[in-house]
Amino acid sequence: MMSLYLYPVWLRLWHWMNALLFLTLIASGVSMHYAGADWLMPFATARVVHNTAGILLTIGWIGFVVANARSENARHYRIRFRTLIGDLIAQTRYYMIGIFRLEPHPFHVTEAMKFNALQQLSYLGVMYGLMPVLILSGWAFLYSVYLPETLFGLGSVWVVAMTHVVVSYLLALFLLVHIYIITTGETVFSNLLAMITGWHRETDEIPVKAPRETP
């Protein structure tokens, strides 16, 4: 039995608050986007809920960025360019083939690196790519009255709205995959437990090296 403390309290608090806000944003956002169907939240309620959750999400995101920059957790977000391509191929191959042959994970969680290359890139892309765009377009929507009439020759509310909608669809897609992928840990629930307790546990006494195609 091996245990690593990989998810500090602030990170877990942020993460679960973020997850809750995200689900709230999806529910209220869908209610406005598809307004009219009666199984949805009333429009006026959805608007207030969505704005409030969006503001809280922004605060949370700023908190994450600051805390991540100032704490040990940042090391997990530093890309290891030297081995990146090989790691990506190995990880993809594992999800597509190896996992069905019950091969051992090609990546081994350590104190120095808790993410495999795919995880790392998607978290980087989400937290430092999509989330800021989502947040900025959300605030632009909130203050659309003060936007210029046009942006790049297009109606600016339209540009803002389309950005917001497309990015939110992408993030919803991320969420789907994210929730599925966390079940591919050692057992179905081991990653989920890690994000709750902070401790990553493994029963493997001897870390098994991934079988590599390349000699």
Add this chain to the structure above:
Amino acid sequence: MPTLAYRHPETGEIVDLSIDRDGLAHSVHGELACIDCHRRSYRRYPHPDRPAPGDLDCIGCHEDDDRNLSRGWVDIDAEFKRSVHAVSDSPKAAGFSCHSCHDPHRFRPAAVGEPIAQIVRNHNGVCLSCHGSLSAASSTSHRWLPNRDAHWGSVRCVDCHTPAADFANHEVLPAEKSEKNCVSCHSADPQLLARLYRFQSEEDIARHGLFAKAVFNEAYVVGMSKSPALDRLSLAIMGLMVLLLAAHGLGRYLARRANRMA
């Protein structure tokens, strides 16, 4: 300067009967001479300083004529008679008539193809000429309506304040019967705005696609102007992803079971 004035023989004061002639020239009544309408009141000299009430009302002249209008004049008259303004017993609303809202010297109905924003401004201008205090920054009226002034720039007072079913509706409803439901505009089927958007030109209506809308800078209205194509594509991708993940999960489960049995 266009003048039409005379000195009152008894009081010696100047009585000014001039009106904005450009306004009249551009109005539906541009072809008419003053005397066509003012024959009765101004037949005698000295003229009264106001025409006699009931002397020249729109309906009196137009009753039999249905040209160019979406609704008959008689319907408009009946709707007006049911409106808050006509039934109000407030002294401020006494003598309310078509002329309270329509200056016969300027009146011109909105035409198809006129910019929507312009139509909204003109029609709301009619109401705000009396209800102007509502739009003051300090006014607490319509506070439940977010971005009130943005709304008043893109929808008309009459869109919410008259029953949605009919066309050019003159039945201004009392406050408590007016429309408050956001979804009657913020949805794929914005019933309240159908009347306003019938002023869109053929070209505007023909412009369907995602980018056509953007290029012509049409306002994006949450819930209403979403792009069905984009939504369908996104939902399809997500649906596929769910299937893929389910298949993957099933594969993992079967692999483990086969392993356990072996």
